Amino acid sequence: MENILSVDVEEVFHGEYTRQYRQNLYYRTPDNIPPILKMLEEYNVKATFFIVGEIAEKFPEIIKMILEEGHEIAFHGWMHEPLWKLTPERFREEVKTFKKLHPNCIGFRAPSFSLNNKTKWALKILFEEGFKYDSSIFPTWTPLYGMYKAPTHPYHPSIADITKEDNSRLIAEFPLAVYKSFKFKVPIAGGFWLRLWNLDIIEKGIRKINNEGFPAVIYVHNWELDPETPRLKLNFYRSFVTYHHIDKTEKLLRNILKKFRFVNFANYMASKGMLV
Numbered sequence: 001m002e003n004i005l006s007v008d009v010e011e012v013f014h015g016e017y018t019r020q021y022r023q024n025l026y027y028r029t030p031d032n033i034p035p036i037l038k039m040l041e042e043y044n045v046k047a048t049f050f051i052v053g054e055i056a057e058k059f060p061e062i063i064k065m066i067l068e069e070g071h072e073i074a075f076h077g078w079m080h081e082p083l084w085k086l087t088p089e090r091f092r093e094e095v096k097t098f099k100k101l102h103p104n105c106i107g108f109r110a111p112s113f114s115l116n117n118k119t120k121w122a123l124k125i126l127f128e129e130g131f132k133y134d135s136s137i138f139p140t141w142t143p144l145y146g147m148y149k150a151p152t153h154p155y156h157p158s159i160a161d162i163t164k165e166d167n168s169r170l171i172a173e174f175p176l177a178v179y180k181s182f183k184f185k186v187p188i189a190g191g192f193w194l195r196l197w198n199l200d201i202i203e204k205g206i207r208k209i210n211n212e213g214f215p216a217v218i219y220v221h222n223w224e225l226d227p228e229t230p231r232l233k234l235n236f237y238r239s240f241v242t243y244h245h246i247d248k249t250e251k252l253l254r255n256i257l258k259k260f261r262f263v264n265f266a267n268y269m270a271s272k273g274m275l276v
Contacts (some may be wrong), residue, residue, distance in 0.1 A: 001210040004272070005262035006074075006219040007036060008109065008191075009062075013211040014080035016112050016144060017238040025230050029055050032226035033062055039225075039250070043257040046070050048264040050109040050135075050219075051100045051235055053078035062275070063102060072264040074107035075131075080115030088121045089122065095108060095129045106275075107265050109219075110136035113145040118163045121164040125245050127170045132275060134245050135174040137162070137219055140185040148185065153180055153214040172274060174265065177216040179205030179269040185203065194252055195245040206260055218256065 013022040015032060040047055049066050051073060056063055063073055078094040086094075100106060108126050115122060115136035126134060137152040147161075149163040150173075157173045158166035176189035179201060187193045188205040201260060206216040223229045224246055244250075269275050 001215070002243065002261050002268060003127045003206060003210070003216045003218060004265055004268055005040075005045055005047040005257075006109070006217070006265070007047055007049045007262070008219055008221050009033070009049050009110055010076065010080050010221060010223065011052075011055070011167060012223045012232070012242070014052060014111070015241060015242065016082070016233055019233065020060060021232050026178055027055070027058065028228060028230075029062060029222060032222050034221060036225055037065065037071075039254070040258075043254075043262075045257060046260045046264050046265070047262065048072040048074050048107060050074045050076035050107070052111075053094060054100070054186070056098065057102050060101070072107070073102050073105055073267045074109065075102075075105055075214075075271075076109050080111040082112040082121035083110050083122050084114055084116075088125060091103040091122055091131070094124060099129065106130070106132040108134050108136070110134075111201065113138045115162070116145075117145055117162055120157075120159060123157065123162070124159060125173055131171060133172040133174060133269065134178065135175055135265065136187070137175045138187060139175045139220050140187050141180045142187060146187075150175055152180065152185065152209070153212070172269070173217075174217050177205060177209060177218055179208065182242070189217060191221060191224070192241050192244070193220075194220065195224070195249060199252060201256055202256065203259065205211065206256075207262050208231055210260075216260075218262070220249065220253055225253070226274050253260070 013025045148155040155165045178185040188202045209216040
């Protein structure tokens, strides 16, 4: 069973809990992307790299490097601002600007998984600008994001209510992986959740999703795989979310890559006839 792997390419200062430190930090992306590409090559994995627009503009060699290795480039917002901080007009402008850098882009992930029924206008704009899929919905609840009632499998969301399926097929949605147990839906897709839970829980969740006939959508941040990521002075909660077990991220990811098959969104959709 093929699952889907993505890398959210951003800096540690792009996060909701670290944004205020932006002016004091430098960019690590040019240093941490090459080792990630090398690791993926070891496991013969082609991933989707959701890249923040300002990074793509500042370091075009990064896009070139990723594409040369056969991976997919997708859009992750221009400055990693969540959709609830943008207007539809500004979002469309960001999309158009990124499309100039990478015209073949067909995928989007909202910063901070900020797609919900208040920001659903983004889906119509993505469709109108030629995007084929979105992967922004966490079908559970967390303190920062989540759409608990959304489907846990790939679907075409209704523009009226994105927790409902619609046959109009404007754009495909690939929700992030959750482990369903009784009435609970535990986030296991990656990032902080990869570093938080015992690996057995994540593996059980992926197998359960696969047994239902669907791919598990997994992600990791490039800065989580970087030993030189700056350590900021945050309060306890923000520090915990940002840095808890960050030194174990690579080992955890490697364990998952050893046990499951992964492709990128574009290749998965092509194999399922979803790009017609």
